[in-house]
Amino acid sequence: MDTEIRHLTPEEQRDFDRDGFVVLRKMASPVTCDKLLAVIRDELQDPQGPREYEADLGYPGAPSDREANGGATIRRLQQAFNRHPLFAAWATNPALLSCVSQLVGPDVVLPLAHHNCVMTKQPRFSSRTAWHQDFRYWSFQRPELISAWLALGPETAENGALEVIPGSHAMTLDTDQFDQNKFFREDLSKNQDLLDSRRLITLEAGDVLLFHCLTLHSAGPNHTHATKCSVVFTYRPADNPPAPGSRSASIPEVPQAPASPDPSRSSPEA
Numbered sequence: 001m002d003t004e005i006r007h008l009t010p011e012e013q014r015d016f017d018r019d020g021f022v023v024l025r026k027m028a029s030p031v032t033c034d035k036l037l038a039v040i041r042d043e044l045q046d047p048q049g050p051r052e053y054e055a056d057l058g059y060p061g062a063p064s065d066r067e068a069n070g071g072a073t074i075r076r077l078q079q080a081f082n083r084h085p086l087f088a089a090w091a092t093n094p095a096l097l098s099c100v101s102q103l104v105g106p107d108v109v110l111p112l113a114h115h116n117c118v119m120t121k122q123p124r125f126s127s128r129t130a131w132h133q134d135f136r137y138w139s140f141q142r143p144e145l146i147s148a149w150l151a152l153g154p155e156t157a158e159n160g161a162l163e164v165i166p167g168s169h170a171m172t173l174d175t176d177q178f179d180q181n182k183f184f185r186e187d188l189s190k191n192q193d194l195l196d197s198r199r200l201i202t203l204e205a206g207d208v209l210l211f212h213c214l215t216l217h218s219a220g221p222n223h224t225h226a227t228k229c230s231v232v233f234t235y236r237p238a239d240n241p242p243a244p245g246s247r248s249a250s251i252p253e254v255p256q257a258p259a260s261p262d263p264s265r266s267s268p269e270a
Helices: 010-019 030-045 085-091 094-104 189-196
Strands: 021-024 051-053 074-078 117-121 129-132 146-151 162-164 208-212 217-219 228-237
Touching (some): 030 117, 094 146
Antiparallel strands (some): 162 217
C-alpha cells in the first residue's frame, strides 16, 4: 500500500486556496491502480452492488432509457467504500488523508452518501456533464467539503477529463446564472468570461485531483475505445455535519477517518 506520508507544499496549499483545486501527481502507485482496476473490471463484467446507468440521468449523449441501444452502460459504481476492501483502504490512505487534513482541518470525516464511487466513463454511450458545483445537491452546515479524484489511467480531452473554472469556489454567483437543475448556464452572456477561463485537468494513473465542493467543473464524453475509470471520495471537517433527515445524512459516515486502514482489510498493495 502507498503508506508514505505526504504533505502539501506551501505552493500547493496556495494554489488550492486561490483556484479551488490542486493536482497531486503520482499519489497512488502503479500497483495500487492496477489492483483497483482489476476489481472494477470484474464489477463491470458482473455488477452486483448499487450502480447508476447513463440512461438514468438523461444527460446529452446518454441513451434515452435502459431499453435503448447502450442502455446498460454503467456511469458509476456506487457505495465503493463498502463494495470492496481495496476502496476502503484507498479512502483511508494515510498519504491522502494527510493532504486532505491540511485543507479541512485535523479531524477528517468521510461522508458516504455522496461520491463514494467509481466513475466509469465508457466509450460510445458516455454523456457530457454540464457545469455545476457539487454542493448544489448536498446538505451540510457549510459548503466546506473536498473531493479526491483518483485517476486510474490517462484522463484527457478525448476521454472526458474534467474541466474546472479556477477561483469559482470563492465567487458569489447569482441564482439566475444557473438553470432550474442548478447547472451553470452556458447560454448566458454574463457567464461567458468565467467559461472562457476553464482549464482542462489532464491526469495520469495515480494522480489525484483535490477540488472544493463549490468549484465549477464539467466533463465531456469519452470518444476513445477504452473505459476511463476514476475513484472519488469526499471529505469534510468534523464540525461541518450533514443536515438531519437530508440525503447527505442518509448513510452513516466514517467519523475521524483513520490515519491507516483497518488491518483486517485487504491492502491495495501486497
